[in-house]
């Protein structure tokens with residue numbers, strides 16, 4: 157019998173589907189921006205991109221494309237309105253697991269050497285010198301493939317498996333359009349020692365540059381490139397990768413666990429022979445890469461093999477592309493980026509934050525943007541004897557705080573207004589703000605911040621991202 161006012165008539169019933177997933181198969185599903193899919197593992201073991209799901213709790217997903225894989229089989233139930241869902245028997249997970257074990261072997265060797273060095277050599281060595289390329293360092297793995305080949309997914313799987321074995325790999329995202337633990341437009345690195353949040357797969361979970369969170373935040377080193385593709389300004393991009401590599405080396409020098417765990421580097425999908433190979437070269441050199449993994453591209457694999465195999469310390473391997481990888485079109489990418497920006501200020505649905513607005517004097521802010529790369533001065537136009545690099549325009553240029561900045565997302569830099577442009581171009585990111593309003597008459601600017609605080613630095617870097625609620 158229905159209670160008055162609580163009639164079941166007209167209620168939409170939620171259909172739950174129970175599925176038995178056979179060993180070494182995966183359930184792939186896509187969830188749209190405005191829908192939710194929930195799933196619960198009832199028995200057996202299941203993981204999403206290497207991170208294990210617990211038996212019992214309900215996980216919910218929105219705006220994502222994922223695969224739940226099982227090694228030994230599982231029973232689960234799901235409900236909701238996915239854009240697509242199917243079971244695939246053709247998983248590439250065992251080849252990814254083999255790659256993980258090969259890397260693990262290198263980590264074990266590194267740990268042995270590191271223990272010897274810690275004991276025998278460290279007494280006499282300044283710890284600051286014990287950085288990149290030294291004995292006792294785990295593998296530095298660079299993942300390369302064409303766009304939508306599953307690079308980020310492989311990076312997540314290798315990270316999750318390493319963490320499961322008690323490692324703390326330094327994960328490096330060099331793909332600005334994705335923004336690992338940060339906003340789109342950034343490149344970043346963070347040591348991962350705890351499980352990833354499977355419900356926040358697209359952004360690798362939360363970071364300390366976001367507001368307060370329910371899972372322990374990672375503390376990434378972040379640099380702001382300001383747009384989606386490294387080719388938008390190769391010179392600035394390369395300079396930031398160099399800066400990031402210095403930050404990584406100094407973090408590794410201080411962290412024994414991260415040092416022997418090595419680095420997992422997710423590159424942007426630029427692999428054409430002209431710009432792409434040059435970029436790969438500079439990443440390999442800057443980040444002292446010693447293992448290159450190519451995904452599903454025979455020509456790329458062979459080209460890189462020829463290029464790097466003769467250098468004995470670099471190993472080039474290939475793995476298959478998963479048939480489950482879904483291409484992100486431009487509209488989807490923009491929606492995901494918009495969602496990441498919104499969550500940065502307002503929190504994810506399960507931990508809503510109250511963003512905070514402050515008003516500042518226009519004169520108090522110093523805003524920069526990266527210089528156009530077309531400003532590069534040709535050496536033939538330089539006076540005889542001058543060096544091209546010293547004659548280049550600075551990588552960043554000051555911009556007026558004007559209504560053109562309305563809705564812009566600005567990176568708050570670890571910098572002071574007195575710093576030179578060269579210092580500003582190398583500064584890392586503390587967090588982000590959103591310009592809500594600029595009143596030129598009153599000379600005031602309204603700024604949205606993720607937490608209630610004073611603006612921690614008045615030096616801001618503008619990119620191409622805007623946000624309007």
Ligand SMILES: Nc1ncnc2c1ncn2[C@@H]1O[C@H](COP(=O)(O)OP(=O)(O)OP(=O)(O)O)[C@@H](O)[C@H]1O
Pocket residue numbers: 182184185220221222223301302303304305306307308309310331424425478479480481482483484
């Ligand atoms: N086996 C799978 N089943 C379902 N979805 C998958 C699978 N593997 C990857 N995906 C999804 O496919 C999308 C693209 O994968 P991913 O981001 O790893 O590729 P990428 O090579 O890094 O892409 P890009 O070149 O755009 O950076 C992601 O949304 C990811 O979650």
